[in-house]
Amino acid sequence: MVHRRSVVPALAVLMIGAGALSACSGSSAGSDSGNDGPVDLRMTVWTADESQLALFDEIAQGYVEENPDQVSSVTFEVVPFEDYTTSLTTQLAGGNTPDLAWIFESNAPEFVESGALADLTPTLEGTEGYEFDDIVPSALDLWSTDDGLYAYPFSNSPFAMFVNKDRIAESGQPAPAELFASGEWTYDAARDISAASAEELGGSGLVVRDFNYSVWENLATVWAGWGAAPWSEDGSTCTFTDPEMVEAMTWIHEATFTDGAIPGPGTSADFFAGDVTMTITQISRAASLDGSFEWNVLPLPAGPEGRQNVIGQAGIGVLENGANPEIAADFLAHFTNPENAEKLATYFPPPRESLLNAETLGEANPLLSEEQLQSVVVDGITDATTKPAHANFAKLQTTIRGELDALWQADADVESVLADVCTAAEPLLQD
Known part of the structure; x- marks a missing residue:
């Protein structure tokens, strides 16, 4: 069974109105028990x-075939990123609540605290063969509160550095x-290689x-390499004015406007088109490589605080006020069971410890060597x-973006801009 919480009108800015979630509470919540036939998820x-x-x-389709009396179809509705x-x-807000939804890690606290999501713990722990204990505990942190789990982190994709070996060799760089x-392998080395290759070959460096200055x-x-955080x-408390962040943002500003290592605002640059020396992105982007140039993928470089691992997560939640929360949770248990998690690992690094090894991931990711998978994916998730992420992230994202606009100018005063960021962000951190 799915544990239920009362739905609270949170999700502050994400909501269309202050009572958006409660407005949809009149939809068919709890209708699982009254279904006369199979449902469409x-x-x-x-x-x-x-x-x-x-x-x-x-x-x-496998789930539908196993549960014909419970589910007639499952539709995956694509919404632009x-x-x-x-x-x-x-x-x-409009009462058109899906049964399940993907959720960004940045919005996880908003959704988890809002009451919009059903507690998945009883279903996942109670499903035979699910092996809930196989999930790496730290992967659940963003999605848990009060001993409840409100989304399953199906994707744990490390950020890495893809490098164009052809451009680096052609420009005579190490x-x-x-x-x-x-x-x-440091950020300073990556900056120097990027700047030199862009100057020699044109195109862009790093x-x-x-990001796109937005x-x-x-x-x-x-900035993780500097030990900084927002x-x-x-x-x-805002920490954009902490010394570590000031130093990191100064490095980024100089790499852009002084060294020419990072393309400036308004520049269109796509590593996978072949005219960029290196790019920081998630390992799942390897599927975009078409063999038109020689490439490699490495862990993120080290900063003054050493090399740090950074991942992007995405969770799947069951909507509390969807028409079929209990059936949806049961489907989620099927969708993410050990067998299907291994299939999904082709695109989405799983949180299951048994699957986090180079041999298993290599079967799903033939483009990457076992050495690359070990150093970038397995070690990168550790x-x-x-x-x-923040419970008020939507407002913070917009407000901070607006204040940082002043930073993306050649003559910007980094410390002054970051002070303005904190002045604007501090009240939102207290909401």
């Missing part, structure tokens, strides 16, 4: 990748793999993918930190 996702969707359909959370909360082997939280993959561990 719906899960919102942000991937439009045909091979991934085909795998989802395959797994879902850029508008995903806004679209999902609009559905909640091979990052050799630097990594000798313990000299790109933090999906999604500032992706810079966590860089706010305190309890989420109550003791990793996630991208920034």
Whole structure:
């Protein structure tokens, strides 16, 4: 059975109105027990990748065949990545609640604390053969509260550095793999290689993918090397003005406007098109490589605080006020059981300890060698930190982005801009 909590109108800014969640509480919550026949389940996702969707359909079809009296179909509704959370909360506010939904790690605290999600613990722990104890406990931290688990972290994708070996060789720069082997793989080395190759060959040097001077939280993959964070561990105090963050953001600013290592605002640069020397992105992006150039993938470089592991997580939650929460939870147990988790590992590094080894992951990821999988994926998930997350993340993301606009100018005063960031963010951290 699915444990229920009363639905609280939280999700502050994500909501269309202050009572959006409670407004949808009149939908068919609890209707599992009154169903006269099999139901149609719906899960919102942000991937439009045909091979991934085909795998989802395959797994879902197996569940339908095993439970014909309970479920007639499972539909995976694709919502564009850029508008995903806004679209999902609009559905909640409008009473068009999906049965299950993918959730970004950055919004995890908002959803977990809101009461929008059903507690999955009884279902997952009680499903025969699920092997709940196989899940790495630290992977559940963002998705848990009060001994309840409110989403399953199906994807635990480490950030890594992809390098274009052809561009590096052609510009006469040292091979990052050799630097990594000798313990000299640092952000300063990556900056110097990137700047030199861009000057010699044109194109761009180092790109933090999906940052685009807008999604500032992706810079966590860089500032982690300085031991920096945007706010305190309890989420109550802004730390953009801490020395570690000032030093990290100064490094990013100089790498962009002084060294020419990072392309500036307005520059379109895609590593997978072949004209970028290196890019920081998640390991799952390896599927975009088409063989048009020689490449390698390495762990993130070390900063002054050494090499840090950073992952992006995504969870699957069952909506408390969906029409079929108990059946949806049962389907989720099927979707993420050991057998299907191994299939999903082709695209989404799983949180299951038994699957986190190079041999198993290698079968699902033929593009990557066992050495790459060990150093980047297996080791990269160990003791990793996630991208920034907060219970008021939506407002913080927008507000901080606006304040950081002043930083992306050649003559910006880094310390002054970061002080303005904290002035604007501090009240939101207290909400």
